[in-house]
Amino acid sequence: MKKQITLIKGDGIGPEITRQAIKVLGAVASTFQHDFKYTEVDMGARAIEKHGVPITDEGLEACANSDAVLLGAIGDPKFDNDPTIKVRPEQGLLKLRKTLGLHSNIRPIKTYDEIIESSPLKKHLLDNVDFVIYRELIGGIYFGDKVLSEDEKKAYDLCEYTTDQIERITRKAFEGAQRRKKKVTLVDKANVLETSRLWRKTVREIAKDYQDVKLDYLFVDNAAMQIIQAPESFDVILTENMFGDILSDLASVITGSIGMLPSASVGEENALFEPIHGSYPQAEGLDIANPMAMILSVAMMLDYFDLTAEAAKVREAVEWALAKGYVTKDLKMNDPIGCERVGEIISLYIESEEELIINSRNTEQSMGVLI
Ligand code: IPM
Ligand code: MG
Numbered sequence: 001m002k003k004q005i006t007l008i009k010g011d012g013i014g015p016e017i018t019r020q021a022i023k024v025l026g027a028v029a030s031t032f033q034h035d036f037k038y039t040e041v042d043m044g045a046r047a048i049e050k051h052g053v054p055i056t057d058e059g060l061e062a063c064a065n066s067d068a069v070l071l072g073a074i075g076d077p078k079f080d081n082d083p084t085i086k087v088r089p090e091q092g093l094l095k096l097r098k099t100l101g102l103h104s105n106i107r108p109i110k111t112y113d114e115i116i117e118s119s120p121l122k123k124h125l126l127d128n129v130d131f132v133i134y135r136e137l138i139g140g141i142y143f144g145d146k147v148l149s150e151d152e153k154k155a156y157d158l159c160e161y162t163t164d165q166i167e168r169i170t171r172k173a174f175e176g177a178q179r180r181k182k183k184v185t186l187v188d189k190a191n192v193l194e195t196s197r198l199w200r201k202t203v204r205e206i207a208k209d210y211q212d213v214k215l216d217y218l219f220v221d222n223a224a225m226q227i228i229q230a231p232e233s234f235d236v237i238l239t240e241n242m243f244g245d246i247l248s249d250l251a252s253v254i255t256g257s258i259g260m261l262p263s264a265s266v267g268e269e270n271a272l273f274e275p276i277h278g279s280y281p282q283a284e285g286l287d288i289a290n291p292m293a294m295i296l297s298v299a300m301m302l303d304y305f306d307l308t309a310e311a312a313k314v315r316e317a318v319e320w321a322l323a324k325g326y327v328t329k330d331l332k333m334n335d336p337i338g339c340e341r342v343g344e345i346i347s348l349y350i351e352s353e354e355e356l357i358i359n360s361r362n363t364e365q366s367m368g369v370l371i
Pocket of ligand 1 (some may be wrong): 090093136
């Protein structure tokens with residue numbers, strides 16, 4: 001299969017983790033006989049330095065014309081603490097999401113037995129945790145009018161939703177639930193917000209088309225508590241843009257490292273895949289960043305291309321690396337390996353699983369031979 005992929009390496013650790021994604025895609029291409037071609041587009045702080053804008057119109061067009069976009073991470077602390085700055089790295093991502101119509105952001109949260117010790121939660125809470133957040137991505141308070149009064153003493157951000165916007169993500173969430181444990185939890189603040197009441201009404205109507213899926217509701221404050229206290233009780237969480245942003249960072253804590261969580265943002269014609277973590281500027285160039293969230297984002301992209309065996313192989317390779325302890329220091333303080341090595345080992349496993357397993361058995365004590 002031939003695919004044209006736009007790569008956005010971005011800022012901080014973005015370029016290093018994207019390199020690992022390319023290695024993994026190279027291994028998939030050679031093992032399964034595919035042809036992946038790449039175009040590079042600048043976005044984020046580096047794009048601002050180079051072009052004066054966080055993404056250029058040509059960049060947007062290249063993304064729109066490719067089969068998928070793969071993004072490392074963007075953001076730079078020098079923009080974070082100065083509210084007067086007008087051009088920000090994140091504007092590139094928001095513009096890209098909006099231009100490509102990426103309305104549904106899908107963030108799977110899963111625990112892995114091998115790294116359960118890394119989770120700050122008690123072990124008994126972590127059995128069978130496997131849920132997905134469906135976050136509406138191009139509406140709500142992120143995209144409503146933003147106004148600062150002339151005297152700069154008052155500001156507002158408008159939170160607005162239409163039933164059409166609610167419907168398209170809701171259908172995706174219900175279809176997702178049908179392939180899983182058949183439960184959707186709508187998270188909102190319907191006891192306070194008009195938009196949330198519109199969500200409830202609309203979702204309840206649409207749910208009638210999915211009789212095999214159970215629908216329940218939680219207020220967002222309560223949901224934040226339940227995600228920590230009873231994470232195994234969730235299957236699909238459906239929610240609006242801002243709540244989804246906050247809850248997905250919260251949920252990432254369960255797994256043990258935000259460096260493990262991939263995401264997909266899909267629209268009618270385009271899709272973008274990225275880890276949910278940020279650009280981790282403190283780690284730039286140190287070879288300590290965990291590339292697994294990025295590699296698992298590659299798996300989500302392969303699924304989107306309907307290359308399900310290939311996606312399964314990538315996930316198997318990640319789980320194998322976890323089981324063998326070939327992980328970065330966020331998951332293992334003693335004897336971690338670097339970002340580049342993790343990418344290499346996972347790629348090697350995809351290319352030559354048999355050989356590597358034999359090798360690793362013989363070299364359990366001395367990883368040097370293997371890596
Ligand atoms: C995310 C990020 C973005 C968001 C930022 C970088 C604009 O936090 O993808 O969760 O808020 O959507
Ligand atoms: Mg976020």
